[in-house]
Amino acid sequence: MNKSQKIALFHEMVLIRRxxxxxxxxxxxxxxxxxxxxxxxxxxVGSGVLAARKPQDRVLTAYRDHGIALASGIEAKTVMAExxxxxxxxxxxxxxxxxxxxxxxxxxxxxxxxxxxxxxxAGMALADQYRGEKNVTLCFFGDGATNIGYFHEALNLAGVxxxxxxxxxxxxxxxxxxxxxxxxxxTEIHKKAEAYNTAHSxxxxxxxxxxxxxxxxxxxxxxxxxxxFLEAVTYRFEGHSMGDxxxxxxxxxxxxxxxxxxxxxxxxxxxxxxIADEKTLNAEEKKVEKTVQEAVRFAEESxxxxxEDLVETVYVEExxxxx
Amino acid sequence: xxVITMREAISQALWEEMERDExxxxxxxxxxxxxxxxxVTRGFYDHFGEKxxxxxxxxxxxxxxxxxxxxxxxxxxxxELMTINFAFTAMDQIxxxxxKLHTMFGGQFTVPIVIRAVGGGGRQLAATHSQTPxxxxxxxxxxxxxxxxxxxxxxxxxxxxxxxxxxxxxxxxATLYQVRGEVPEDEYLEPIGVSKVQRQGNAVTLVTYSxxxxxxxxxxxxxxxxxIEVEIVDLRTLRPLDMGPVLESFKRTNRAVLVEEGWRxxxxxxxxxxxxxxxxxxxxxxxxxxxxxREVPLPxxxxxxxxxxxxxxxxxxxxxxxx
Numbered sequence: 001m002n003k004s005q006k007i008a009l010f011h012e013m014v015l016i017r018r019x020x021x022x023x024x025x026x027x028x029x030x031x032x033x034x035x036x037x038x039x040x041x042x043x044x045v046g047s048g049v050l051a052a053r054k055p056q057d058r059v060l061t062a063y064r065d066h067g068i069a070l071a072s073g074i075e076a077k078t079v080m081a082e083x084x085x086x087x088x089x090x091x092x093x094x095x096x097x098x099x100x101x102x103x104x105x106x107x108x109x110x111x112x113x114x115x116x117x118x119x120x121x122a123g124m125a126l127a128d129q130y131r132g133e134k135n136v137t138l139c140f141f142g143d144g145a146t147n148i149g150y151f152h153e154a155l156n157l158a159g160v161x162x163x164x165x166x167x168x169x170x171x172x173x174x175x176x177x178x179x180x181x182x183x184x185x186x187t188e189i190h191k192k193a194e195a196y197n198t199a200h201s202x203x204x205x206x207x208x209x210x211x212x213x214x215x216x217x218x219x220x221x222x223x224x225x226x227x228x229f230l231e232a233v234t235y236r237f238e239g240h241s242m243g244d245x246x247x248x249x250x251x252x253x254x255x256x257x258x259x260x261x262x263x264x265x266x267x268x269x270x271x272x273x274x275i276a277d278e279k280t281l282n283a284e285e286k287k288v289e290k291t292v293q294e295a296v297r298f299a300e301e302s303x304x305x306x307x308e309d310l311v312e313t314v315y316v317e318e319x320x321x322x323x
Numbered sequence: 324x325x326v327i328t329m330r331e332a333i334s335q336a337l338w339e340e341m342e343r344d345e346x347x348x349x350x351x352x353x354x355x356x357x358x359x360x361x362x363v364t365r366g367f368y369d370h371f372g373e374k375x376x377x378x379x380x381x382x383x384x385x386x387x388x389x390x391x392x393x394x395x396x397x398x399x400x401x402x403e404l405m406t407i408n409f410a411f412t413a414m415d416q417i418x419x420x421x422x423k424l425h426t427m428f429g430g431q432f433t434v435p436i437v438i439r440a441v442g443g444g445g446r447q448l449a450a451t452h453s454q455t456p457x458x459x460x461x462x463x464x465x466x467x468x469x470x471x472x473x474x475x476x477x478x479x480x481x482x483x484x485x486x487x488x489x490x491x492x493x494x495x496x497a498t499l500y501q502v503r504g505e506v507p508e509d510e511y512l513e514p515i516g517v518s519k520v521q522r523q524g525n526a527v528t529l530v531t532y533s534x535x536x537x538x539x540x541x542x543x544x545x546x547x548x549x550x551i552e553v554e555i556v557d558l559r560t561l562r563p564l565d566m567g568p569v570l571e572s573f574k575r576t577n578r579a580v581l582v583e584e585g586w587r588x589x590x591x592x593x594x595x596x597x598x599x600x601x602x603x604x605x606x607x608x609x610x611x612x613x614x615x616x617r618e619v620p621l622p623x624x625x626x627x628x629x630x631x632x633x634x635x636x637x638x639x640x641x642x643x644x645x646x
Contacts (some may be wrong), residue, residue, distance in 0.1 A: 058396075092429030101428045108395065109428060112442035113419050119388020120420075126389060127396035128373065130348070158397040159382065313430040314464055316488035319516055 001051065001212065003275050008049055009208060010270060011284045012265050013043040016067040018292045019076050020238075022145035023083055023097075024063045025067065026296070027242050032083045034096050039067030041237035044262035045170050046071040046140070049230075052219055053138060055106065058124050061140035063098035063112035064170075064236075068140060072107035074100065076295035091285030093305045093311065105178025115141065118167075122154045125163035133209060136222045140168045144175025146189055152196075155227070159196040162226040166218045167193070170205065176240045177248035193229035205232030206260045235260075325508060331440075332474035332499040334363050336481035337401065339510065343372055344399060347485055350377040351386055351439075360405050361441060361500055366521030377479035385439060391490075394436040395424065399485060407440035407494060408454050421490035422465035434490045437481070443496040443534055443584060444632050450620035453628070455535075455585035460492050460595075461561035468514055468561040470494040472536030474504035476559055479513025487515060496534040497616035498585075518565040520572065523551030527642050528572040530595055531582040532585075535633060539540040539582055542638035553571045553580075553642055561591055566598050573599055578645040582638055587615035609645040614638050 001009065020038045027036045033137070039046065040212040050071040052057065061068040069079050074090060082089025083101055090100040091110075095170055098112035107122065111117035121139035128135040143149055146169060156164050169189050176218055181187050193200035199221055204212040209210040239246050246254075270276045327335070341347045348371075349364060355378040358365035365517045370374045379386050383404055390402035410417060417438065422433045447599050461468045467489050471477040477495070484491040488587035521536060521546050522543055531539045544555045558564065573579050581592035581600060596611045617631040 090429070091427065091431070093431050095427045101431055103431045108432075109440075115416055116388065116420055119385045119416065120392030120395065122385065123389035123392020123394070123400075125392075125394040127393045127398045130393070130398060150384055152386065153380070153382040154388070156380060156382070157385050157389060249456050310426070311329055313426050314465075316425060316433050319467075 005051070006270060006275050007280065007284065009047055010266055011288060012071060013266065014049050014203045014285055014288045015068050015076060015291065016047070017263060018288050019066060019070060019079060019278070019295070022080070022237070022292050022296060024242065026083065034098070035062040035063070036097050036242045037240065038236070038238045039064055041257065041262070042170055042172060042205070042234045042267070044208035044211050044233050045168070045232040048208040048240070049168055049215040050211050052138070052215035052222070056135045057219065058106050058108055058135060060108045060117045060121050060137070061110065062117065062142055062145065064112065064142070065098065065100050065110040068073070069100040069107060069110065072102065072278065073103050073105045076291050078294040079297040080299035084299040084302070085304065087305040087309065088298070088302040092309060092313070109115060115145045115148040116139070117146070118150045118154035122152045122157045122163055122313065123166045125158065126161060129130055129161070129163060134164070134223055136164045136166060136219050136230055138166045138219070139170060140170055142175060143169060143171040143173070143180050143189055144183065147181070147184055147190055149304050153198040155193065155198060156310065158197055158227040164222045165227045166215070166222045167198070167227065167229045169229070170234055171231055171234045172234050173175070174240070174248065174270045175272065179248065184273065186317050190229055190231035198227045198229050200229035200231070202231045202233060205234030206265060208262060208266050241318040282315060324505040326503050326505055326555060327474055328362065329474045329477055329622055330363055332478040333481055333495065336485070336602060337364065338367070338487040339426045340404060340482055341375060346397065346401045346438065348375040348377065348399065349401045350379050350390060352381055352405050353377055354378060354403050359403070361497065383413035384416055386411040387421065389425065390436050390438070391420050391434055395432045399435050401437045401439060401485060404438060404440040405454060407442035407456060408452050410438070410440050417460065417492065418463045418466070421461045425489070426465055433488045435485045435488045436490045438490070438492045439493065439495065441495045441497045443498055444616070444621045444628060445498050447623055447625055447628060449623040453621040455583070455616065457494055457585055458589060458591045459559055461591060465490070466562060467491045467513055468494065469559065470533045471559055472500065472533045472557055472562060475506050476513050476519070476557070477508055479511050480515060480559065483512045483515050491515065493570060494533065496624070497535050499537065499542060502537060516560045516563040516565055519557050519559055520554060520556040521557045522553070524554040525576060526551045527553045527578045527580055527645055528569065529553045529555045529580050529582060529638070529642065530558065530569050530578045530592065531555065532561070532591070533584065534580045535584050537548045538635050539638055540635065541635045544641065545635070545639055546642055551646065558591070564594065566595070569595065569599070570603055574605050574606045577606050578590045579611045580614065580638065580641045580645060581611065582614040582633060584617055584633060586618055587613055588618060590615055611642045612639045612641040612645050
């Protein structure tokens with residue numbers, strides 16, 4: 001990455017953080033409904049991996065998807081509009097927080113049934129392999145998803161058919177409130193990939209530079225040789241979702257991880273390496289503030305989708321079904 | 324016209340569509356080297372090769388899930404489930420994913436998948452391998468559910484299903500594969516979502532589909548000997564449900580017998596009966612009768628199994644009961 005790319009990456013991570021903080025506030029004001037899972041603390045994983053992809057590489061993730069949506073290139077205003085359930089949102093207000101996508105940016109969602117999108121990733125990689133296109137599919141999921149049948153069926157199929165997938169496990173230490181060691185017989189999660197003859201490694205998910213470098217290798221491997229499993233060890237600073245009482249972890253533990261804030265780590269790297277000075281980084285943060293304010297205004301002023309919008313989106317083809 | 328079996332009709336539809344469109348491919352258990360558990364895809368592997376006729380692991384979730392992914396990425400997969408009973412292990416992919424991906428992401432994704440699944444009882448396979456759970460799947464908006472009863476309709480409807488941009492569950496019946504019928508020599512399509520009068524009459528409207536269509540033909544022949552002419556309306560598609568021909572017929576006969584192989588409670592015909600009462604109440608001259616499976620898990624014992632399944636005689640008695 002050159003200097004301007006690194007500054008852009010910093011900008012993106014700050015944007016994710018501020019969008020999430022804004023979402024938290026809007027949720028508390030009752031403007032966002034449903035479940036809200038924040039990406040705060042995990043920014044380096046999404047940003048680092050996606051910085052290493054080519055535009056034709058496909059991206060999928062689970063329900064903690066706003067950060068990946070932004071890192072895929074979706075504008076903050078479109079993310080915010082979806083959070084407010086508006087027609088101008090990523091999914092016309094039909095999907096909400098957990099179901100954002102933009103096919104034009106090769107961002108394929110936002111999937112909230114745990115593990116359900118891992119088979120999609122295998123199928124999309126199959127489609128690329130079938131057509132002889134050298135695209136890679138990047139599939140993000142949490143540590144919790146590695147215990148469900150989907151994980152095993154999808155990794156096995158990708159192994160058998162040698163599909164160009166990078167499995168990115170965001171190990172944030174807890175599946176909801178259950179610690180990895182209480183839910184997974186194998187706690188070094190990347191080792192699960194060995195069962196499917198899939199190359200694997202583990203990276204510090206709080207350091208975006210390390211994530212980026214690991215992702216480059218993983219993507220290259222997937223493109224040239226076959227599936228790859230990358231475990232990024234990370235931590236979410238907020239609860240699983242809004243309203244999480246957090247009885248399963250201590251304030252001390254959260255505090256320790258907050259000392260390894262991925263944005264703080266990257267900021268220090270940029271300053272130490274003299275890639276940017278304080279003034280430059282502060283200016284980026286200011287730009288982000290403005291973007292987020294404009295995003296909220298856009299979302300609030302946007303129209304709601306209509307009943308007709310919904311009805312005509314049940315099927316692609318005409319049918320007499322909806323009563 | 325030529326006379327072929329149901330098996331040949333389904334096989335021809337698949338073959339012709341694969342010849343027509345390079346994006347159509349088959350994946351499932353034993354579809355390739357084995358030639359299909361019911362020999363529907365015999366010869367496909369040698370002709371089309373392993374890329375387009377893909378044997379999978381025994382893992383229904385990823386069979387349907389990867390097909391969903393491949394479909395979103397632009398291919399036209401025909402995912403075969405060896406029996407519809409195994410669809411329950413892929414239930415999330417069928418009802419949470421295939422049926423909802425188009426709507427939930429604001430219409431961005433299209434999922435042109437066909438899931439072929441064989442159902443029905445009567446082969447002494449005991450409770451878990453003998454079910455007719457069509458109504459379960461027909462419950463979900465977003466999915467199309469097709470279940471033909473003649474070779475003509477099977478071929479024309481399967482070709483339409485493969486060309487459809489909506490997800491289609493195509494339910495076959497294992498005891499129908501040897502049934503013979505006329506099909507045109509030239510290419511033809513049958514529209515999804517259109518019911519069809521399969522036999523004309525004026526005494527009673529008999530509504531049915533799939534295997535029960537064949538039993539209803541036999542019952543109608545017997546009844547005709549007593550001068551009772553039943554009109555048989557074949558639903559062919561369970562969702563979207565086309566009540567047009569059913570209502571048109573019922574308004575002439577004012578009497579209806581509804582026949583399905585699945586359990587009576589919450590069945591397909593419970594829906595048809597409700598619609599008749601809702602939409603044609605003034606035309607009802609006798610209580611609408613249903614013929615369906617008795618409310619037990621089907622047993623292995625042949626006599627008991629047949630006792631639980633609807634028989635020709637049950638249909639005859641039901642028709643006589645409404646006159």
